Amino acid sequence: MKQFVIIGLGRFGTSVAKTLAYKYYDVLAIDINEEKVQEISDEVTHAVNLDATNKKALTNLGVGNFDVAVVSIGEDVHANILTTLILKELGVEEVVAKAQDSLHGRILTKLGADRVVYPEHDMGTRIANHLVSAQILDYIELAPNYSVIEIKASSKMYGRSLLDLSLRTKFGVNVVAIKRGKKIDVSPQAETKIEEKDTLIVIGSNDSLEELKKF
Ligand code: ATP
Ligand code: ATP
Ligand code: CA
Numbered sequence: 001m002k003q004f005v006i007i008g009l010g011r012f013g014t015s016v017a018k019t020l021a022y023k024y025y026d027v028l029a030i031d032i033n034e035e036k037v038q039e040i041s042d043e044v045t046h047a048v049n050l051d052a053t054n055k056k057a058l059t060n061l062g063v064g065n066f067d068v069a070v071v072s073i074g075e076d077v078h079a080n081i082l083t084t085l086i087l088k089e090l091g092v093e094e095v096v097a098k099a100q101d102s103l104h105g106r107i108l109t110k111l112g113a114d115r116v117v118y119p120e121h122d123m124g125t126r127i128a129n130h131l132v133s134a135q136i137l138d139y140i141e142l143a144p145n146y147s148v149i150e151i152k153a154s155s156k157m158y159g160r161s162l163l164d165l166s167l168r169t170k171f172g173v174n175v176v177a178i179k180r181g182k183k184i185d186v187s188p189q190a191e192t193k194i195e196e197k198d199t200l201i202v203i204g205s206n207d208s209l210e211e212l213k214k215f
Contacts, residue, residue: 001025002067005092006044007052007083009036012098012119013072017044028066032079052083055090064090071097071113077104081111088112133213137199145205148176153198154215163190171212173204 002025006017009031017040021027027044031037034049041047050057052073063069069092073080077100084097088111097113099105105116122141129139137150157165167173178185178192179199185192194200202212 008073
């Protein structure tokens, strides 16, 4: 199982750490503030009080051996940037860093962050997408212009096969899976027929997905 280190236990970091621990992953939680460390200590594997910009302290803890690190230090951009740099220098395979804005994000990418997240911005986009499209159940952004969405089958699809619907030709989207009750068909065939209450998991460019939503 992958081992995770979460640095900065604000609302975001705490939520990431607790969710992983709840799924039985090994989680090392770090914060410069002793109280934050106390608060989470019962819920994660290890909780340590230290300043993550102190390379020696992170080295001594063996942080370099972790598979994934999440830098969730917020306001202190300086500490956020230094910590990201140190984690890559220590050899952490996958470093996910939280950025305040796109300039900050670009710096993190240049320093070697493998993934940059903008929690407030990303959640805002997600919620707005849900609000305007009732049939969309979830929305995952892959790259700036591509997403995977879960969409309820529309009445026009009922009883028709994927071949017949030819969503790929019409909209340029691919149906990667179909959820039917508790079952999920992860490799739907051309002859698979859509039923009422099916949920399609569809991948495509955001523009194509917009068109599909109107279908
Ligand atoms: P959120 O929105 O997720 O609640 P935030 O964006 O407001 O958080 P902060 O509260 O500024 O972010 O930072 C998150 C946590 O990072 C805080 O608990 C803070 O103590 C911790 N932190 C800040 N600097 C360091 C550091 N150098 N080393 C370790 N932890 C740090
Ligand atoms: P985020 O984490 O999303 O960047 P935040 O959680 O730090 O934001 P604030 O910056 O405190 O939240 O507030 C968000 C916005 O709400 C601000 O632009 C602020 O001006 C506005 N705001 C705060 N109080 C009021 C109010 N009473 N009426 C209208 N707008 C308000
Ligand atoms: Ca915040």
